[in-house]
Amino acid sequence: MLIPCDTVIRRALNMGLSEERPDDGVNIPEVFEPYCGLYPGFASFTREFDGSDYREWVKRSNGDPVPAPLMLVVQDGMTAGHRGSDPAAAHQLPWYSAVTREIQLQGTLFARDRPLEGVVCAPGIAVGWSNDALYELCSSIQDAFSIEPATFARWCACFGQSRPTTARLKLLRVLGFSKVRLCLDVSHSVQDTDDPVGEIDRIESLLMEIRALGYRSLALDLVVGEPLKGAGIEKISRLLEKTSVECVRFINEGGQEISANDNPLSVLRSGILQDLGYRHVGLDWYVTEAEPSLGSDSPLYWSPLGYTNIEGLDVIGVGPGAVAALDDAYSRNALERESYQRMVEQGVIPTECGVELESDDLLRRTIMSGILVNEHFDIEMLENRWGIIFSRYFKPEMALLRTLEAQGKLKLTEHEIHTLDRGRESLYSLCKVFDNQDSIARVPPLRAALEKGETVSSR
Structure with a gap:
C-alpha cells in the first residue's frame, strides 16, 4: 500500500481530502494520500457529528x-519532520497513554470477525516513541483487534525525512512491521557527478540494511532537483537496481511531482524504470511486481491511503487529529491533545467533526477514484451501476472534459474516458472536473434511495 507521510508531501497536500485547506497553523496528520481525487474536503466537515455518530457508523x-476490510492508522499529532532526538520525551507527554486507550475503545466497536488488514504508524511514533511505548502500542493493537499473520506484510513504519537507527529498525521488525516508508532528499547529490559527501552511498547502505533486517517492502519519495541531468539519472537508476526498492515516487524540492516535460526524467520513466521492472500506477508512483500490496494480476482500488489491491477499505484513525473513513462517512478526532486526552479518558470516542456523503457525493467519488486507477475509465459500466446517463447527468462537466481533450490530456468517447497523461497535475485537473464541493447534493442519500428501489436521478 502506498502511503505518503513525510514533510514534503504534507506541505504539498496539507491533508486535504479535496482542494480545500484547513486553517493555518493546524498540524494535520501526514499519512494520507494528497487530495487529488479524494472527496470530500475538510470544509464539508461539521461539528454536528461526534462520537455517538461514529459509533453508529461503525455499527x-x-x-x-x-x-x-480494516486498516488502522496511528498518529500522535507530531510533525513528520520530528527527528526523535529524545525518544523518551514523547513517552512522557501526558497524552501518550490516551493513544493506546483509544485503540482499546476502537477495538470494542468493531466486530472481532473483521481482522485488520494492516497498520500504519506516522513518523512521530515510528521515530519519536520509546521502545517501551512501541511495545505497548503493538500489544494494544493485537489485543484490541483480530490479527492474521499474513497481514503483517501491510504493517508500515513511516519515517518521513528522518533516518532510522539500526536499533529502531530491528525493534519495529520484531514487533511485526514489514514495510518501511522514507523520504530521501537526493536533489544535490545526484547533480554532483563526484558526490563528494557520499550521500548516495549512505542512502544505498541504509536501504540495504533495511532489506537485510527482513523487511518485505521499501517505499521511497525521492526528492530530486529540476532539471534532472543525465548523471543524476544514472545514479538513481543504479541505486534502485542495487536496492530493489518496490515503490518509488519522484518529487522536486518544492514537494510537487516532477513535470512530465522534464526530458531526462521522461527517459528514466519510459526506459530505465521499465527495464528495472517498474510499472507506472499513476500520480508518478512506480512499483514492481514484488510489492506485496499490488499483485501483478490484481486490480487496483483507491482509498485515502492511496493505491491498494484491497477493495472498499475502511480506515480507522487513532490519535489527535486522526481521520477515519468508513464507507460513506468521514470523521476527524479532536486536534488539541488536551481535549483528545480528556475525551478518551472518559471512555468517549474523540470524534470532533465529520460528514456523511450523499448519493451525488458517492457517485463523484466513484468516478474520481476510478480515474486514478484506470487508464480507461468505463462510462458504460458506471451508467449501468448507477442508473444514470453520463452525458446528461454531467452535462456541465462534459464541456470541461472536452477542453482537457483538446489539450491532449484525454480521449472522450460515449463509452470511456481514456487518460493519456497519468501524472499528478493532469489527473488532478481531471478529478477536479467532478469535484462538487461548492454545491449541496441534489439527490437523497444513497442508502435511503436504495431502500426505496430508486436510481440516482440526473440533475
Missing part, C-alpha cells in the same frame, strides 16, 4: 453483508 459498517 452500520459491521452490519454490512460483506464488511469492508
Whole structure:
C-alpha cells in the first residue's frame, strides 16, 4: 500500500481530502494520500457529528453483508519532520497513554470477525516513541483487534525525512512491521557527478540494511532537483537496481511531482524504470511486481491511503487529529491533545467533526477514484451501476472534459474516458472536473434511495 507521510508531501497536500485547506497553523496528520481525487474536503466537515455518530457508523459498517476490510492508522499529532532526538520525551507527554486507550475503545466497536488488514504508524511514533511505548502500542493493537499473520506484510513504519537507527529498525521488525516508508532528499547529490559527501552511498547502505533486517517492502519519495541531468539519472537508476526498492515516487524540492516535460526524467520513466521492472500506477508512483500490496494480476482500488489491491477499505484513525473513513462517512478526532486526552479518558470516542456523503457525493467519488486507477475509465459500466446517463447527468462537466481533450490530456468517447497523461497535475485537473464541493447534493442519500428501489436521478 502506498502511503505518503513525510514533510514534503504534507506541505504539498496539507491533508486535504479535496482542494480545500484547513486553517493555518493546524498540524494535520501526514499519512494520507494528497487530495487529488479524494472527496470530500475538510470544509464539508461539521461539528454536528461526534462520537455517538461514529459509533453508529461503525455499527452500520459491521452490519454490512460483506464488511469492508480494516486498516488502522496511528498518529500522535507530531510533525513528520520530528527527528526523535529524545525518544523518551514523547513517552512522557501526558497524552501518550490516551493513544493506546483509544485503540482499546476502537477495538470494542468493531466486530472481532473483521481482522485488520494492516497498520500504519506516522513518523512521530515510528521515530519519536520509546521502545517501551512501541511495545505497548503493538500489544494494544493485537489485543484490541483480530490479527492474521499474513497481514503483517501491510504493517508500515513511516519515517518521513528522518533516518532510522539500526536499533529502531530491528525493534519495529520484531514487533511485526514489514514495510518501511522514507523520504530521501537526493536533489544535490545526484547533480554532483563526484558526490563528494557520499550521500548516495549512505542512502544505498541504509536501504540495504533495511532489506537485510527482513523487511518485505521499501517505499521511497525521492526528492530530486529540476532539471534532472543525465548523471543524476544514472545514479538513481543504479541505486534502485542495487536496492530493489518496490515503490518509488519522484518529487522536486518544492514537494510537487516532477513535470512530465522534464526530458531526462521522461527517459528514466519510459526506459530505465521499465527495464528495472517498474510499472507506472499513476500520480508518478512506480512499483514492481514484488510489492506485496499490488499483485501483478490484481486490480487496483483507491482509498485515502492511496493505491491498494484491497477493495472498499475502511480506515480507522487513532490519535489527535486522526481521520477515519468508513464507507460513506468521514470523521476527524479532536486536534488539541488536551481535549483528545480528556475525551478518551472518559471512555468517549474523540470524534470532533465529520460528514456523511450523499448519493451525488458517492457517485463523484466513484468516478474520481476510478480515474486514478484506470487508464480507461468505463462510462458504460458506471451508467449501468448507477442508473444514470453520463452525458446528461454531467452535462456541465462534459464541456470541461472536452477542453482537457483538446489539450491532449484525454480521449472522450460515449463509452470511456481514456487518460493519456497519468501524472499528478493532469489527473488532478481531471478529478477536479467532478469535484462538487461548492454545491449541496441534489439527490437523497444513497442508502435511503436504495431502500426505496430508486436510481440516482440526473440533475
